Amino acid sequence: MLLRTFQLSDYAPVTELLAEVLTESCYDETIGALARQLKWDSDLVTVAEADEQIVGIIIGTIDNNKGYYYRIAVGQAYQRRGIGKALVENLKQKFVQRKVSRILVTADPHNEPILPLYESLGYRATDFLRSFSKLSIMNG
Template sequence: MNLRSFQLSDVHEVTSIWKMTASKEREEQTLQVLAKQLAYDRDLVLVAEKDGMVVGAIVGTIEKDTGYLYCLAVHPMFQGQGVGRELTILLEDRIRSKGVERIQVMVDEGTEKLAPFYHHLGYPQVSSSILKKNWLFQLQDAVSTT
């Protein structure tokens, strides 16, 4: 599997994966997050390829001292094969390389099914909308989003 930064030529394959894994409303929100992040820092938008086919994507961003993971999606035929885990780990590494130690995962109505996956990766559930991981291994107060 090849993990790399998103390229504009990936947009159709990534959009296709989001259509298979998200609601129409969530897909539109994801495209907005993608466009915003690509304009800001394209190093935090990643895709996974297998045999030349894009099979997964994830979007990250940094605000102040916190990194956020959004929009993880893996093609249904490739789920359960480590694609999401590898994308998440690489994105975490890229966020940490920018000096950020605290990472949060945004989970909402369209992505709540990912909560057990992120919990398995070390993000204990702290609310119905955020999972949090602190690279300093210290518990911090839950951050509430409204």
């Protein structure tokens, strides 16, 4: 398995991977976030390659000197092989190199099922950033 920074030629296989793994609403959100992150800092988007194809991706971002794991996806045929953990560790090293003050996990409803992955890597509930922006729709 090879981990490397996202390249423009990865766009089609990455969107196929995301469509395979994510729900439709999560896919739509993630594609928008991916596009924004690629404009801001493509180095924080890492892909995993195996068998000459893209089998995983992690999207991170830095905001106010904090590093955030935004979204991770691993192809169904490649899950439970350590690829997700390797992607998290790779991005963590990028955050450490950039001397972020804290690393957080975006814990939106789409990420809830994979929070145990982060817990297995030593992250705690206090490291999970839960966004309640959806609540503002109900009040407005």
